Amino acid sequence: MTEAEPVRFGVLGCAEIARRRMLPAIAAHPDAELAAVAAREAHRAEETARPYGCRAVGGYEALLADPDVEAVYVPLPNALHADWVAAALDAGKHVLAEKPLTLEAERTAALFATARERGLVLRENVMFLRHRQHARVRELLADGALGELRAFRAEFTVPARPEGDIRHSPALGGGALWDTGVYPVRAALHLLGPGLSVVGAVLRQDPRHGVDTAGSALLRTPDGAGVQLAFGIDHGYRSAYELTGELGRLVLDHAFTPPAGHVPRLRLERPGGVEELPLEPDDQVAGTVGAFAAAVRRGAGHRDRIEEEESLRQAELLGELARYGAPAGA
Numbered sequence: 513m514t515e516a517e518p519v520r521f522g523v524l525g526c527a528e529i530a531r532r533r534m535l536p537a538i539a540a541h542p543d544a545e546l547a548a549v550a551a552r553e554a555h556r557a558e559e560t561a562r563p564y565g566c567r568a569v570g571g572y573e574a575l576l577a578d579p580d581v582e583a584v585y586v587p588l589p590n591a592l593h594a595d596w597v598a599a600a601l602d603a604g605k606h607v608l609a610e611k612p613l614t615l616e617a618e619r620t621a622a623l624f625a626t627a628r629e630r631g632l633v634l635r636e637n638v639m640f641l642r643h644r645q646h647a648r649v650r651e652l653l654a655d656g657a658l659g660e661l662r663a664f665r666a667e668f669t670v671p672a673r674p675e676g677d678i679r680h681s682p683a684l685g686g687g688a689l690w691d692t693g694v695y696p697v698r699a700a701l702h703l704l705g706p707g708l709s710v711v712g713a714v715l716r717q718d719p720r721h722g723v724d725t726a727g728s729a730l731l732r733t734p735d736g737a738g739v740q741l742a743f744g745i746d747h748g749y750r751s752a753y754e755l756t757g758e759l760g761r762l763v764l765d766h767a768f769t770p771p772a773g774h775v776p777r778l779r780l781e782r783p784g785g786v787e788e789l790p791l792e793p794d795d796q797v798a799g800t801v802g803a804f805a806a807a808v809r810r811g812a813g814h815r816d817r818i819e820e821e822e823s824l825r826q827a828e829l830l831g832e833l834a835r836y837g838a839p840a841g842a
């Protein structure tokens with residue numbers, strides 16, 4: 513095995529996100545190879561594997577037992593992530609798991625500890641972090657473009673999904689908070705740091721399905737800047753954030769799921785005028801696959817402590833916010 517060999521991925525489940533985004537990206541990336549796809553029913557695995565010419569496996573256990581698979585991508589319903597990530601780590605595989613990594617901060621911490629003990633890479637698939645537009649925002653903040661920060665607002669809302677979607681199932685970890693709340697919470701952590709605390713939240717429950725379909729949260733930074741977050745799965749599409757400081761405002765649209773060809777524009781509004789700062793397009797899906805493969809090849813001694821801590825803090829904050837959706841007295 514040389515360092516240059518691509519990382520051989522196996523995929524647990526023929527999820528929409530896998531078929532639409534991740535499988536094409538894994539297959540196309542020079543540092544990755546799509547070795548096998550598993551589904552609960554073999555025929556689904558066969559249909560999904562066919563265009564890629566990779567192995568089709570019936571059942572997830574069989575894929576984990578495949579010695580040719582080095583790394584496992586887990587795009588299962590949210591409530592199943594923790595157990596299958598644990599099983600994949602037990603089988604000695606590196607793991608890239610869909611967001612949210614688990615539904616409990618304690619489990620997230622335990623899985624990272626297991627990965628560390630076994631010398632394996634474990635990452636939560638929060639793809640927007642790989643888009644360079646956010647690094648540019650962080651540079652502008654660090655350079656004092658806005659002065660002292662006063663407020664952050666972020667929003668990720670998506671249209672309703674068809675009946676039967678995993679997002680409508682409480683048992684599968686559905687609901688707006690776990691599906692879309694991850695994005696604004698993670699953006700706040702990524703841009704403002706881990707010291708955020710929850711002030712309050714409103715989660716609108718959908719009585720038909722028994723999950724929350726809309727939410728708003730108020731958090732604060734240790735310096736007292738207000739952090740307003742909104743998320744939802746029964747909305748018009750909106751994916752944006754803005755930062756307000758003592759000197760002006762910075763606005764980014766298409767913040768969380770820009771397609772690879774999208775030309776990002778940062779709008780910087782200050783008393784001297786409004787600047788539109790065009791940035792280079794970036795492919796955050798390819799970037800995610802490449803960063804994960806590079807981490808596997810670097811070896812576990814080079815784990816990304818900051819990203820891990822962000823994932824863990826995100827799980828803690830989402831857990832706190834989830835309690836605002838619990839029925840009174842629960």
Ligand SMILES: NC(=O)c1ccc[n+]([C@@H]2O[C@H](COP(=O)([O-])OP(=O)(O)OC[C@H]3O[C@@H](n4cnc5c(N)ncnc54)[C@H](OP(=O)(O)O)[C@@H]3O)[C@@H](O)[C@H]2O)c1
Nearest residue numbers: 525526527528529551552556587588589590610611637678
């Ligand atoms: N990072 C991102 O940008 C992004 C975007 C969208 C979704 N996601 C995440 O990706 C995950 C999957 O989302 P999705 O919309 O792609 O889901 P989906 O199309 O419903 O796929 C879920 C997959 O899970 C498997 N599964 C196993 N047990 C299941 C059960 N009891 N009920 C239903 N499915 C079961 C199924 O695989 P088989 O039947 O094929 O075995 C199914 O294909 C979620 O965690 C979601 O949060 C991430």
